[in-house]
Amino acid sequence: MGKIVECVPNFSEGRDHNIIEAIIAPLKNKSGFKLVSYEPDIDYNRTVVTLIGDAEAIIEAIPEFVGWAVKLIDLNHHTGQHPRMGAVDVIPFIPLEDTTVEECVGFANTLAQIISSRFSIPVFMYALAARQPERVSLPNIRKGEFEGMKTKILDPLWLPDYGKPEIHPTFGAVAIGARILLVAYNIDIATKDEKVAERLARTIRQSSGGFQHIQAGPAYLEQRGHVQVTMNVLDYKKNPLYRIWETIKMEALRYHVEVTSAEIIGLIPKEALTDSLKYYYATQDRKFLSTISLDDIVSEATKYMQFRDLSTNKIIEKYLE
């Protein structure tokens, strides 16, 4: 078995089922990696694909996937709420297991070389694979989007890292990079008052003096009719979920609002859940067994931290067997 990574290509079609299926097809039932999920969003007109497995197998499969996007998507006729500059817009590699972030930077460069030479698509290296500080931030690269990139790419500051300074006429350009694993964790608050969520977010986020590895802000969930504290946990080992959950509950007491439930967006490593179970078990003098099954992790974590939709499908280790 080679180097294990998560890879999350985003492509700019979230409405036409036939097109989505055709583009996705080369990623299905491959040996060496698993297609964990693909989630089209109608408003965004965009699909997020999650792959887990051997980096070399993923790098071998992605060009065919990109080839179908080249054939089937024309950004000159694309609308949607999410900013985009490419038919395949961004491809990040995330280290899992014993893989390092430096190795992921290597995989990103290998893939960038293939994509740019095979399809004449300009590639920007971003996040931890960025070669210039202005390119660490994806929104910074993507500013101006497909339409603006035609001229932006001529600016000496914005020459692509691979390929010629000229967008592909229908595909545009793509960002390829490496980033660390983060946990997207949201806590539901039983109120419609977004100010309460903003104040709670401030108590725990790094930028307001809170925990070191937390980004947090308020969100209003129209359909569910309540607010959330929506978070990225950038280091789940140093800022474990139970501590965030308990701190938010403690702070919420002053606003007399109920902290009702929580959700994980995307995937979560098993350890991020078991670390928190260990806390709750210790408070109750329960013995924690490292042989606990994924099913039991889900039911126990749901009991202690009120997840409303946790399942083993969200646990990375499920895809590593």
Add this chain to the structure above:
Amino acid sequence: MGKIVECVPNFSEGRDHNIIEAIIAPLKNKSGFKLVSYEPDIDYNRTVVTLIGDAEAIIEAIPEFVGWAVKLIDLNHHTGQHPRMGAVDVIPFIPLEDTTVEECVGFANTLAQIISSRFSIPVFMYALAARQPERVSLPNIRKGEFEGMKTKILDPLWLPDYGKPEIHPTFGAVAIGARILLVAYNIDIATKDEKVAERLARTIRQSSGGFQHIQAGPAYLEQRGHVQVTMNVLDYKKNPLYRIWETIKMEALRYHVEVTSAEIIGLIPKEALTDSLKYYYATQDRKFLSTISLDDIVSEATKYMQFRDLSTNKIIEKYLE
């Protein structure tokens, strides 16, 4: 009324009552500032003096205080557990009320100029008044102490900021600087196990991923027979005491140890206590009145956060009337 500051000179005598009183005398009963306290420590052989009031009045009085230290202390015959390089070892200015830290840097330089020219004492500017990055840290300047400073000061890297590169033969050298107000806050844990205090400290300190403005470590209190989490709260507005207290209590549950009490070392601004009272009042739907007296702040804060020795003498505002 001029610019209000706290000034905390430390001098290197903590045993001989007569010498301590003679050195302190010029700081007693002066108009413009108050001598809040002076606390000799026998083991350290050192006395910490706390002054609060008008910066200009303090700057006018300190040279006479330094003059007595020059006459009465000879570091060639000084022993004690605390590192020291001068008979008066360090003089920090701390902004209070509407004073800025930049103004305190100015006061530190004014005093440094006077001390070095009047007594031929070399002065190092430190903390926020440092002129070189190596001089931000006082322990870094003081390394080698009185004995080592004789040669260290000849090193081009360690030329003093004021005065000649030559220590005063009996006094040594002094560090003068500016720093922000911090709250020294300790939480008592009913165990002798220092590892528990270390683990609790790690959950909240910035350097281990915790709150942004907290330095924390474990301590064992020999005489009291239990451990503490000992902390510097560098920004009490962003990391309020109630949040630290409640987080430590939550974390302590996993070790089945009781969080029994807490203490403030030195002074605390009123707002650091009332901010926490506002939290507890809100959780109980009690109305907080901003007209609350200092006595009531002490008794209420003691009730909610178990201070074991809080009194109005510890509240800065007592000295600002």
